[in-house]
Amino acid sequence: MPEADLLFRLASLNTAYASCIDNDRLEDWPGFFEEHCLYKITSADNHKRGYAAGVVYADSRAMLHDRVSALRNANIYERHSYRHIVGMPALRGGDDGKIATETPFLVVRTMRDGRMDLFAAGVYLDRLHTATDGALRFTERLVICDSSRFDTLLAIPL
């Protein structure tokens, strides 16, 4: 596949992923991942130090579904609004037929009373795979946040 076409498919995938979260269709979110996958939210500091643990960690699609259930039970009240702004992916030269990318992101939060703030910024370090049904899915999405404070970051997937 020509590189421009690939980048477009990746950009479209990121838009669909963000739209899924921002429109509160969390139940669809695990479908962006392969069954055997790695999803992790961590800080740039911890990532640099090579710490394997993340604030959020899941290594299967089933665990992602569990996470959505937990969020649904925790968020009894109407949640704030979130808006992902995702940059263009940069190819990181995946080996062995895998696609590896780095993509900057920013998430803005809007409170129920209209106040807005910067919620999270960082990069996605992704590995992707074209499934047998032709769909691109994540085998790995590491969410590397610029901030090391995670008190509120657990409200939604990033």
Next chain:
Amino acid sequence: MPEADLLFRLASLNTAYASCIDNDRLEDWPGFFEEHCLYKITSADNHKRGYAAGVVYADSRAMLHDRVSALRNANIYERHSYRHIVGMPALRGGDDGKIATETPFLVVRTMRDGRMDLFAAGVYLDRLHTATDGALRFTERLVICDSSRFDTLLAIPL
């Protein structure tokens, strides 16, 4: 047209649209729309509830021109700076040859004294049409804002 080419044309159109507003060339802004069109700014809450009314509503290019005249008369003093950051469009599967897309956006405002704040975030829900002159134009642009507070949002088109 291959999908990648279409997405690129849409992304270029969004960049040109934002540049027109952010560079204060408001008089060119109605030219992005078909003569018979729908432009509406509303909140996510009101959109979900199916309310047809918007904080800003125009159903023709002439009404958009009127809106620009009104803004020019209202903004006697030098205005703040605005900067749109627009994400990649996601195709929503337009029917009958129409193109339908969903595109996240963020607008940052810079005051005359240098202070910056988050001005607006949300999605564009668009329908587009390739005119006989070959140009892509909006037949519909619904600006769905995450916030329901619109006190200041009337200063510029979004």
Next chain:
Amino acid sequence: MPEADLLFRLASLNTAYASCIDNDRLEDWPGFFEEHCLYKITSADNHKRGYAAGVVYADSRAMLHDRVSALRNANIYERHSYRHIVGMPALRGGDDGKIATETPFLVVRTMRDGRMDLFAAGVYLDRLHTATDGALRFTERLVICDSSRFDTLLAIPL
């Protein structure tokens, strides 16, 4: 080269440029420019007035290397984190085989204690050139900031 392919190469270049700065690989930053080049940070106000001077000004790759050395000497302490979010480039119709583009950007800063703020917003006005080694490089990058306050803007390249 078809326009969609060109836009993709430009978007990829911008992502790589931002990644270089945000990941603190400043020593690689001058490599994005031709040896004879113009790099300038200025305000929208000063740009409109036609002032040639910028807050930061360099007209060769060697001067960009000097700037990096100066930043390295000035920033003794661990620096804040920066995250560029760069929009899609709009072609400005470069003459004589040159490529000219306008691209919106936003930079978010994350402090060591986790606080985040809007650091800079504006547009890149670029001229680019395909070098004999096939790489796209900047012959000119004007960083036009919406704000005219530059007290802190000198901490990193934009």
